[in-house]
Amino acid sequence: MKRILQISLFSLLCLPTVAQTEHNFEVSKYLDIFNSLYRDLDLYYVDTLNAKENVGNALLYMLDQLDPYTAYYSPDQKADLEQLTTGKYAGIGSPIRYKKSEKRCVFDGPYGGMPAQQAGVRSGDVILRINGKDVGTAEPSEQNTYTTGITRQLRGDAGTTFELTVKRPGHAKPISMKITRANIERPVLELSKMLNDSVGYIALSGFTENTSRNVRMALAELKKQGAKNLVLDLRHNPGGLLTEAVNLVNLFIPKNKEVVSTRGKTKEATRIYKTQEEPFDLQIPIVVLVNNNTASSAEITSGALQDYDRAVIVGLRTYGKGLVQQTRPLPYDAAFKLTTSKYFIPSGRCIQAYDFKNRNEDGMPSHLPDSLCKTFYTTTGRPVKDGGGITPDIAVKLDSMSNIQRYLITSDVLFDFCVDFYQHHPTIAPPSVFKLSDADFERFVEWVKKSDFTYDVQSQRVLKLLREVAAAEGYSDEVNDELKAIEEKMKPNLERDLRHWRSDITKIIETEIVNNFYHEQGLAEYSLRQNPYIEKALEILGNTEEYHRILKK
Numbered sequence: 001m002k003r004i005l006q007i008s009l010f011s012l013l014c015l016p017t018v019a020q021t022e023h024n025f026e027v028s029k030y031l032d033i034f035n036s037l038y039r040d041l042d043l044y045y046v047d048t049l050n051a052k053e054n055v056g057n058a059l060l061y062m063l064d065q066l067d068p069y070t071a072y073y074s075p076d077q078k079a080d081l082e083q084l085t086t087g088k089y090a091g092i093g094s095p096i097r098y099k100k101s102e103k104r105c106v107f108d109g110p111y112g113g114m115p116a117q118q119a120g121v122r123s124g125d126v127i128l129r130i131n132g133k134d135v136g137t138a139e140p141s142e143q144n145t146y147t148t149g150i151t152r153q154l155r156g157d158a159g160t161t162f163e164l165t166v167k168r169p170g171h172a173k174p175i176s177m178k179i180t181r182a183n184i185e186r187p188v189l190e191l192s193k194m195l196n197d198s199v200g201y202i203a204l205s206g207f208t209e210n211t212s213r214n215v216r217m218a219l220a221e222l223k224k225q226g227a228k229n230l231v232l233d234l235r236h237n238p239g240g241l242l243t244e245a246v247n248l249v250n251l252f253i254p255k256n257k258e259v260v261s262t263r264g265k266t267k268e269a270t271r272i273y274k275t276q277e278e279p280f281d282l283q284i285p286i287v288v289l290v291n292n293n294t295a296s297s298a299e300i301t302s303g304a305l306q307d308y309d310r311a312v313i314v315g316l317r318t319y320g321k322g323l324v325q326q327t328r329p330l331p332y333d334a335a336f337k338l339t340t341s342k343y344f345i346p347s348g349r350c351i352q353a354y355d356f357k358n359r360n361e362d363g364m365p366s367h368l369p370d371s372l373c374k375t376f377y378t379t380t381g382r383p384v385k386d387g388g389g390i391t392p393d394i395a396v397k398l399d400s401m402s403n404i405q406r407y408l409i410t411s412d413v414l415f416d417f418c419v420d421f422y423q424h425h426p427t428i429a430p431p432s433v434f435k436l437s438d439a440d441f442e443r444f445v446e447w448v449k450k451s452d453f454t455y456d457v458q459s460q461r462v463l464k465l466l467r468e469v470a471a472a473e474g475y476s477d478e479v480n481d482e483l484k485a486i487e488e489k490m491k492p493n494l495e496r497d498l499r500h501w502r503s504d505i506t507k508i509i510e511t512e513i514v515n516n517f518y519h520e521q522g523l524a525e526y527s528l529r530q531n532p533y534i535e536k537a538l539e540i541l542g543n544t545e546e547y548h549r550i551l552k553k
Contacts, residue, residue, distance in 0.1 A: 034058075067339055067356040069325050075333040079155070091155035092116040093184045098147050099412055102126050103137035105150045107166075108415070111186060112519030119179045123516050124419030125166035128174055130154070132163060158183045169416075170423045188240070191233075191524035192218040195534065199541055200227030203524050207240030207297040212247035216280055219251070223284075229541040233289045235315065235533065239296025242273065242324075249304045250275035252286065252311070257346075259304045262324050264341030269324070285547055286311035287537040290392060295319035296343075303345040303390045309380045309551045313392040314536050320353020320388030347376040353388020380552040393550050394540065396532050404497045405504055407455035408448075417447050418512040431514045431526040436506050444509060445498050453494075 042049050052074075059072045073081040083089040093114025096105045107125045110117040127135055130153050138146035156162070161180045168175050188206040195201045200222030202215060219230065239245070246259045253259075253275060261272045288302045288311045299318045305311040322343040329335050343351045355366045373387035385391060408414045421440070428434050436444075463486060470479050498505060514526045528534055540547055 063336075067323060069321075069323055070336070070338045072330075072336045073334060078333065078335060079152075081327065081335055081337065088183060088185050089155060090158040090181050090183050092119075092121070092179050092181060093186075094121060094154075096127070096147060096150060096154070097415075098138070098140075098143040099126070099415075100140055101412060103139065104128070104135070105147055109515050109519070111184075112521065114184060115179050115182050117519070119164075119177045120175075121164070121166070121177070121179075122168065122419075123422065124169050124416070125175075126168075127164070128167055129165035130162060132165075156181050169419055186520070189214045189218060190520060192222065193525075194222065194225050194227060195231065195528070195538060197226055198228045199231060199538060200225070200229070201231045201233065201528070201534075203233040204237055204298075205520075206237060207242075207244040207248070207301075209241065209244070211241070211244040212251065215248055216251055219280070219284075227284075229285045229287075231287050231289065231534070231537045231541070232311070233533075234294050234298040234302055235289050235291040236293045237295070237298035238293070239298050239300075239321065242297055242300065245297035245300040245304075246273045246275065247277075248301055250277055251280040252282065252284075252305065253308050254279055254282070257308070259346065260300045261344045262341040263344060264324070266340070269326075269341040285541055285544075287540055288313050289533045289537060290315040290318050290390060291533075292316050292319060294390075295321040299351050299390050300343060300345060303349065303351060306384065306390060306393065307346040307349075307378050309378050309382065309553060312394060312540055312547060312550050313390060314394045314540065315392050315396050315533055316398075317391050318351075318389040320351060322351030322353070322388070347378060347384055349376050349384065349386040351389065382552055394536060396536055398532065399504075402497075402501050402504070404455050404501060405508060407453070408505065409508060411453055413448055413451040413453040414508065414512065416451075417444055418509065418516060420447075421513055422516045428513065428517050431518050431522040432529065434510060434514060434526070436510050436513070441502065441506060441509075444505075445495060448498060449494060455494075 038055070042051070056072075056074065063070050063072055079089065092110075094110035094116035095108045097108040098104075099106045105127045107116065107121050107123055107127070109123050110121050127150060129135065135150055135153065136146075158181055161178055163176055164179050165174050165176045185208065186205070188204050188208050188211055190203040190205050192200070192202050200219065202218050202222070204211065204215070219227070222230070242260070249259045255275050255278050257275045259273050259275060261270075263270050286305065288305055290298070290302050290313060294302065294315075295318065299321065302311075302313050302318065306313050323339045324341040324343060325337050326340045327335055327337045345351065353367060355368065358366060360366050368387040370385070370387065373385040375383050375385060377383055463483065467476075467483055470476055470483070511523065511526065515523045518525075540550070
């Protein structure tokens, strides 16, 4: 019996080794098959193969089956990887966009205080030449490759100077200017101000080096101005440095508390991150604003503060990016970024929302249904669910966006109108009070009517589907007249729709105009106006009893 137990124990101990050996053999086998297949293709295929393109496509397809964050970077994409991992790059500090009517790229909202804006670049400037060389044109089908190429030409080593020639709307002759590239790192502390006599507001657009220190300084200044409550705005915050998220949470919770842990296959991928310093303020009531675009480190921050019942989370369920990446070098100066572990916050919840391994029938990643979500508990015993992202304590219901609004936001017609507005207005009122006049809205309506702007009306698509279903089920003759009558009543009317959605469209126009005049900080100030998130935050912080009831304190 003892001998049998010894043999059984030996077999169990050997199982991982045997399994690993079999796994290694499978890897070697299929790599050999791939190498042999490509070698014979290259030797015998009727046409000459492009190794960079074919093998590159094979790599991209393989990685696409894993998750969207595991990616291959060829040698000429190394700068893109560095920007992604550090948030820094050398260039001129302005987004560009492809403009169909020009078949060229135009500048779209140069960042305030950056080389492009300082040199005089404006939104709508059409890029003609870089260092005297025409950048050429591209058809709409080629716009992605073309835009990427222009972006790379605008970037370069910090301190290098080049000549830029643009065509500016309203100017007969091209304009040339000298621009010196610089290291571009946009400030992530977008805005810090008092919302009223007792509530301070801090908006963060990311988590980069010194973010927590800057928040501490901003909060200290707000407290000098009378802040007894804090609204921390993490909406549209994609995250960044994990350590900065830990340090920011440390401002509000005691030392030596777990903020987040990572769990992966290897020892180095598994780690617990705890607060290291004495907190800055353990008492100030906090509301954290989040939405669907709050991700990664921003989710760690909001989730940890929720798990410790240190803040009320307000808004929409966050994105659910709980996968941790690491970069690794490859031969010939290539590299790749791979997912190595997952984030878990103090209650034990995993932030990750989507399962990229077990996909749906359509190939899309699956989202854990609410019925399968597990329940965890905060420090005061409040139940919280996993399943991805951070579910707010108080949800903010937003009005749905009409189709005409969606089409306007991405259209050249709205962009061109705001560029024209900028050309004809030397200044505008501050962001906190700027309003589009009635006359300017009427001018916008006429501007759109004269353009080639088109939009898809959702009701028309539903009506078309209903007609097809009725035909398939044999009801065409019975409902044909009724459907025709409905179709006539629901026929798209551009001017009517512009006026019907005037209030929402006006906000879109004002947002674009404010960005052109006041850049990111002005945009952050404008966004505070008639904002349901802000209104809800002020309501909660204005009622101490309700605030503590939510947190069960």
